[in-house]
Amino acid sequence: MNSELIRNDFPILKKECGGRPIVYLDNAATSQKPLPVLEAVYEYNTQGNGNPHRGAHVLAISASEAYDGSKEIVRRFINKRSPKEIIYTRNTTESLNLIARSYGETHLKKGDHIVITIAEHHANLVTWQRVAQKTGAVLDYIYVDKKTGHFLEKDLEKINKNVKIVAFAQVSNVLGIEFDPRPLIQRAHEAGAVVVLDGAQSAPHRRVDVQELDCDFFAFSGHKMCASGGIGVLYGKEQLLDDMEPFNLGGDMIEEVREQSTDFAELPAKFEAGTQNVEGAVSLEAAIRYLNEIGFDEIQKQERKLVTQAIQGMQQIPHIRIIGTENPEEKEGLVSFTVDDVHPHDVAEILSAVGICIRTGHHCAQPLHTYLGIYASCRASFYFYNTEEEVQYFLKHLRTVRSVMGYDD
Amino acid sequence: MNSELIRNDFPILKKECGGRPIVYLDNAATSQKPLPVLEAVYEYNTQGNGNPHRGAHVLAISASEAYDGSKEIVRRFINKRSPKEIIYTRNTTESLNLIARSYGETHLKKGDHIVITIAEHHANLVTWQRVAQKTGAVLDYIYVDKKTGHFLEKDLEKINKNVKIVAFAQVSNVLGIEFDPRPLIQRAHEAGAVVVLDGAQSAPHRRVDVQELDCDFFAFSGHKMCASGGIGVLYGKEQLLDDMEPFNLGGDMIEEVREQSTDFAELPAKFEAGTQNVEGAVSLEAAIRYLNEIGFDEIQKQERKLVTQAIQGMQQIPHIRIIGTENPEEKEGLVSFTVDDVHPHDVAEILSAVGICIRTGHHCAQPLHTYLGIYASCRASFYFYNTEEEVQYFLKHLRTVRSVMGYDD
């Protein structure tokens, strides 16, 4: 991987900060965008912008083509059969809310169970709390081993025939653990449950094949994988989507509207109300093309290298505690940690002063933090455009944190 | 207004089409975007992109500032007291769905009435059908005079004390009529009803003062007013918003999450789940600044000139029927019409072949079309960057439509 060439595509990485180019290690929160993506959006806006699916003129047609063309790229990206099964949303959060409302609230009843894991992002947790509350279903948790981050084997037994939904992140945004979701999916399907896979932290980093995974729903965000804000994806199996209530109502998702009743459009329009974010769709297509060109094998190789270097370096610094497994082979591009006696917010502040961007807080995973007995943590998350030199710089300054805070070890 | 200078800001208007620069008269569907807006987004992406409200580092801070700063501009744009009352959504459609779900579904009960007009866009119509269906409320219509497009005086009596919600568009996207919403709002408030104003077709064209209007909710879309796709606004009165259920659930809209329960954040975060479309917010700020610089008086003057010219020209062409009033003083930047014996789709096709973009179909207002006894119509909609020369060109080709279709009048 030619890091230098790649980094030329990301002007923001040259931004001066703390006396040197910024070191952006908050990629799990949102990624940066390469020039080809910015240019594709610019080109659309200066050559082809119109309202898709709503007119016969040349710009309405170019907008429709841009929008539908982008879906075809997404379809291939996750290896789906039909573009009908690809719904554009605003982000992972909206994708998950769509499932919760249009599937969860209408298909579950009192006494049914929903199983999620304690490591879920709030988007895949609070959503199910509401479904449980509205339907009378019960929300069960699969807990993880506090050291390794692996699911507790015995908790998998919670996936029994009362369970109607099993929802979990393919990669946890705190533990960063990369595990094989297939046994869980298989167990869920044997129990007759529907599987919701939160791909926010997996889709940006690795090839995803929803047919092979055989998950029923899959959600991810464009902004975490080099695309613009405001575009997300929901994949769902056609017969499930067909059988669901519409989500938002309005233009473009209708077949025929009368004063007192409405026939809804077919998939995917049924779930796409109002004027869509075509620029977002264009940027997502450009982002996927960009990532494909680099290649996911290369991306994973680079990230593995950086994570390994980071973990090995951190293990050498006293008073650093890595959250979850310390095996770099199991970490998907991110490492969460704490520094003894230094609050994560202070760690982030100290690093930010020298131009290093890491995330601090509960990372939208409060129940996991509570379970682990910490209130907050730090997270360094990498993407393919990060370099070994950046990790070195990060480690160097991480080493100073305790001394800045007045500890002399 | 210096049209030439302004048009230089819109590269797409120079696009060659049918042997000359494209004539874009589908602005009510979506507007084009000026360079300052595209540049603001580019600048954000190359200098300040991060995940807002989620971190302590410099890019998280610049993203938060961009996001919050944009809200302050929107607050001033519609003259609101508090930025807490400004919720960013994806578009008008989502804003209206938010009200319907988080207010309508929880505050209405069997026997309550909802009053809308027959001229509503599906986004402000199908939404209320669902509220009615879920709560047992009754959906009533205010009809319009088929000639003038004015509300039928006697139908206003439907706004009585059983009515809990009155929802209507400030400017109809088909009739284009510009009427004074205040008497309706007053009547609604006297009846104790909450007023939802759909500003999708008003905010782009005129100064809006929600305090003066005293509406309870106001919704509009960025993409119809020079901003990017994927950003919309919902304004709501603070005490109403406070008293509403959250809409989508997930990150950033929570105060504290436990395994089985959640405390939600305060306004406006409560309604903004997940990573927001910061680029959209940036583009909306840039768009409002751009429009303010031109000035809404200038914008209205130019549009009035174009509409007047269009209507007067169309009145001279045989077999053209204008929908709603023919008084240009009452038209807000758009004219819908039909051509005798020529289907609207064919009209649009013929004009598109010479580079003119107009809209054809039911414009997401099927009940209105049914009520008017037509299945579809054509619509030419103008924005400040359109010119008299373009209207002339449009009229010239509109005159040929029937002869292309083999009629010799």
Add this chain to the structure above:
Amino acid sequence: MDMNQLYTELILEYNKDKTNKRPVENPTLSEHGHNPNCGDDIVLQVKMKDGVIQDLAYTGSGCAISQASTAMMIELVSGRTADEALRLVHLFLDMIRGKITDESQLEELEAAVSLKDISKMPVRVKCAVLGWHTLEEALTKLQSKTVKSNK
């Protein structure tokens, strides 16, 4: 595309030909077809006798392409058996989808061959196929009814 290539004389003629734009008396089946976004909306009525299409006509409104195409179809399939009509419908749909390379195959479609180039105008494809799809629906329903009543 030049407008003269799209709105050919043949198409304009069929568009204006209202011979079969009328209700059918005592129809065996009425079938509704529409393209909501374009504003094409028709009701096709068919009267079968001894397995043959005895009368076929439509009401409603639509663009020149949809109207002409429907008129051409009615002329083509009237008097034919349901099976034969369905075969021609499929041939037409294949043509519009650009699936047929051997032009000689298309001769059977008579006037409707003139719609061949619509396959290059994605937005108009829906218009061109509306009548044919609606007939397909209608005949398929009739056949499954017949099968049922034969049981």
Add this chain to the structure above:
Amino acid sequence: MDMNQLYTELILEYNKDKTNKRPVENPTLSEHGHNPNCGDDIVLQVKMKDGVIQDLAYTGSGCAISQASTAMMIELVSGRTADEALRLVHLFLDMIRGKITDESQLEELEAAVSLKDISKMPVRVKCAVLGWHTLEEALTKLQSKTVKSNK
């Protein structure tokens, strides 16, 4: 901002000073305060006697700024009346909001004056005011209770 300006010796000292990081025995009131996004989370406990703050301490966790600020506050207001404490809380909040131009006014805040420049770091403002806001809440509640029980 240079880290040495933010994490001054004074702040680091107060951050490490755990004298008042402990539960209060038989508190009159416990009040929870938190900044979910930063991960500051404290419980402030106050014991009143004859209208005077007899004991004040906190438990929980937070960043150096929030911990030092809370420690400074406790030192400042202990032994004062509720009214007096509230006045100082408001003075501190005004300082952090950058509302006070006359520096001499701030002397009363003692060690907490050192947090003045936080007003230039919007993200840290929340940390600096956490303890003070929590005390404000607690005392306001106590006062309204007193009013009620006096009725």
